[in-house]
Amino acid sequence: MAFVGKSFCTFVLLVSCGILSLGTSFASADDFDLVKDGQAQATIVVPVQASIWEMFAAERFQRYVEKISGAKLAIKKESDAVSEKKIFIGHTRASSDILKRLIDQNNPDETSMIVAKSDVVHLIGIDDEGTMHATYFVLEDFGCRWYFPTEWGTVIPQSKTLTIPQQETLRVPSFKIRSGIASVSVNEDNDASWTLWEWGRGNHLGGWTWWGGGHSYEYLVPASNFDAHPEWFAFYDGARHPDQLCTTNPEVRNQAWKTLEAMIKDHYKGKPPRLICISPNDNNNFCQCPNCLKLVPERSDGKGKDVTNSIDRIVEFANFIAEKLAKDYPQCYVTYYCNYHSVGTPKLVTPAKNTVFWLTHWAEDQFHGINETTRLGNAICEWKKYGNPLFVYTYWGSYGSYHFWPAVHAIAGDIPYFYKNGTIGVYSETHPHWGGQHLNFIVFPRLLFDVNTDVEAWIDDFCSRFYGPAAQPMRDYYRRLEQVAQSGPAQYHEIAQLIPVFTPQVMKELRRNILKARKLAHETGEPYRQRMEFVYAGFELGDWYFTAKHLERRYAQTRDPAIRARVVDLYGKIRERINRPEYKNKLIEETLSVPATIENDYAFAKTGTTFAPGNFRYTDSFIQGGRTYLDAVKRSGLIDGWWGLDMDSSSEGTLIYKFKAEKGMFKTSILKSMNGAWEQIGVDIAVRTAENGPWKSVTSTLESGASSLPLPIDLTQTVKDNDVFWLRINLKNRAKTYIAAFMGFELTGDVVQK
Structure with a gap:
């Protein structure tokens, strides 16, 4: 039986999915004893020719078990003599029957299996990624969580005894592509790897990769060729311009395929990513030469060509690359933005079958859910008629708002909607404003892996593990954030659009909840105090911003210089906060225009x-x-x-x-x-x-x-x-x-x- 596109958990003896035991109170005779009273009871065994990722999974399992219990499990090759009980990780000979079963059932990439008996455990995937998932799910069920890409943001419970209940647990990701960070602000830490990479592994992001970003014409035929070959580029307004390609030019096509083929052979050593992006540059200046105009449909009113409709030109060029890929790299798909540069499906060209349609959640409300009447929902309905897979590009970490962006209520509905309508992957351009938007980042990876996740229960789990005694007021804080966003007007990533949402009364309520939580965290001490201080620092960015904006409105009525001075002071506080070493490039992402926006707010308020x-x-x-x-x-x-x-x-x-x-x-x-x-x-x-x-x-x-x-x-x-x-x-x-x-x-x- 194949389990495709959905998470499944099958157990031999367990009733509930994912219940592993810490301590002795849950142990039974059928459990696998991993650590007892701080002493290792088993050995990790990897294949003789273990891959890099199989060794990585084994080392991570070893590291976290030691952090939890103090016991360091040995790692040995399958050819070594092992007298202790064994926990096999990866494609060992001992796990070959399980691997054969996974393959025979036609399970997809990243399928993972946990098989546990009283004397042996197998953590195996149909591929290396699946093995990683199996390993991290066992750690997760021990109580480990990766909430923030920091040491204090990682929850590691403490227990001297660890057991794994008898089970057979099969998991298949709901989506083949689960990607969610637009930029990485922390480099790999070889000592502890408390990084964005480890956060992604712990939250099961991954899946298919792709080449070309989202706007790839520039990579295929760079604008640096314009002086030598202006005819390769777009014709409009009576001249050639380097902003887009003349995609019907045979030389452009040959050059594009030559570039792509060289990249596949040289960079990817003949094993390219599953997706090859053949999508226009980030502008709408498409070629209008006679040959390209043949791919432009007539206007609906009969008044000539609809030159604003670019989708047939986009699809026809991508089809050329798709045909080449189908011959030489049949496992690959082309992809392109279908509803970013144009609206509607092509009228003159039929997309190739080896195409994944990339649909963007762009220029529309981000807070009130997707359905058949929304721009993205309508595009999904139109494009899925071809029968090709769909891929969604969205924004769950705002590029325009650096403080609050409470979108969990929308995420919880949108991801199942994507899944139901034939979407195989989701990429969120998630600008990591961890201070105010972290709840989005904690929820969406879980839903992408398992679309049936109980979101409310997952948030409760987060609040309980992360905040300890401060869990309830923080749960009330998040609930109020989501309520005001859901009941408020449409939002399009412009920071100022949230001013009517976060009124002085709303800010007062949020402040009351988070101050109550902060007091409880301080009374309890570490690690809750440090976690709470970071989240509170993120809250203050939003509190100061919205307070300043509402004071500006009072100033317009009174012209009281003291009010303006207070506004300047609040913008100055924001400016100072994001530049403090402990918060720099952590509370907010600083690679886009956010620091400039903050500087401008402060400077213009000060000088007027x-x-x-x-x-x-x-x-x-x-x-x-x-x-x-x-x-x-x-x-x-x-x-x-x-x-x-x-x-x-x-x-x-x-x-x-x-x-x-x-x-x-x-x-x-x-x-x-x-x-x-x-x-x-x-x-x-x-x-x-x-x-x-x-x-x-x-x-x-x-x-x-x-x-x-x-x-x-x-x-x-x-x-x-x-x-x-x-x-x-x-x-x-x-x-x-x-x-x-x-x-x-x-x-x-x-x-x-x-």
Whole structure:
């Protein structure tokens, strides 16, 4: 019998899955005695020609058993004489019948088996990965947990006696691909390996690997070839550009296959990953040469080619590579983003059978679950009709929010939905903001391995083992985080979008729970105190951020300088916290734009619209009001929105800023950029240099729409040699039926000393 795509646990004598005993109270005559009263009762036995990973599994088992009990089990080759009871790890001769059974049942990659009798134990997988799973599941059932990639974040129980109940336990991962960390911030530690790698092993991440990241055209035919071969690259706007490939060019195809084949032979020694990503670069500037246009379907309204629809061009090029792979490497699949660059399935081309469709959970709500009506759910329904495997790309560690991102309630529903609809793998671009988002990282690996996991029970297990006496208030803390996220509005990874979710009242409730937990952890001592301090430090990042944002709104009403000073102080605390050595690159991931965001929050709150001599730059994206509460001297007719400042249909709004040169005067000033729904919004821009002076109109598109706005706009002639000027932006939503958004501007220039 084959167990495919689901976790199964089969026992000879045990009723419950995964119950191994610590201590003597659960022992029976049928149990395998591993350690008794601190003394080793068995020897680890590995194959004579053990693989690297079989030896690794044996050494890890030895290490953790010693940490738990103090007893160090010997590791011997199967050819060595062994008088003690044996625990076989890997493809030993003694385990050959079990391996044959696994193979004969057509079990998939990573299948693991634990067979335990009173005198012998076999930890074996159908492959090395399966053997690793079997080993770590025994350790897990001893009570080991890998919650954080640190020593204090790893739970290792203490017991002088260890027994393994009689059993036969078969496990098969629910998904063939279970990957979840976008970047690794800690290097391998040869002494203890308390690292992100060990965290991944302990949480059973792994499965198929792939080549090419997600945007791979650049690797196949690099843009460095553009000068010599411009014809290899995309044609649009009357010229060739290096951003994408001309995928119908025969030379491009040959070059791409040549690059790929060399990589397979040289780097992978003829054994390539199961997935080969043939996906466009990260932009939508696709080729529109005559040959490529043949792969562009007609618009539904009959008005020519739909050049925004790129999926047929993507699929046709990938099919070329798929045909080559099918001949030389039949075990491999091609994959590509199906719904990132385009919407809908191809109209002119049929995807190759050796293709895994990669679908992205991108540009849509992350907090309220996936179903047939959501963007990703709809794409899953459309693409699964081909019968090919599906692969999902999602985000369970936010790239835009560095503090709270409570998504467990969505994860708990989304992963089973993926499984039910033919998904074989999930990759989460999990930016490791461990301080505030760790519960996501503790839950999603478990569900990916076993889609039937009881999530509530797993969180209870985490709270109990990790927090000890502080478990209950921390459980209440996590439950409240999830409740407010689930009941709140849609979220799209923009940090400011969470401001309406984490109100002062919500923060007060969260603070009460975590302070209660902190008190209990401190009263109990280590290891709970250290764990609690790290989690509390992560909580404070969110607490300070949302407190600052709500204070900004009070400042807009009162203009009380003490409130602004408090805002600056809170942003300064965030800045200082993430740079402390014990927290640096641990509370949050610092490889993206997060540190720059924090620096900007602090700097702009501190300086506002006053600039010292030298170059200056002022910018705001207006998400959830942006900096308007701190810096705009007037704001009317505008609504805080998810992507900027919104205006109701046929309404008008105004922003006025006062810009000041500190100990100097303005030499230049340029309105460099403005962003918004320009087809709907009209703009009138005016400047004055005296508080009650007349406004000088710079440009106006109130009636024509801002798409005709002549950016950049040089304000120098009006503001030059003045130490202060006011900028007025009048906005008009010309649309009659829907909201339009103003999404930011950038002002630059120079201040010189008087």
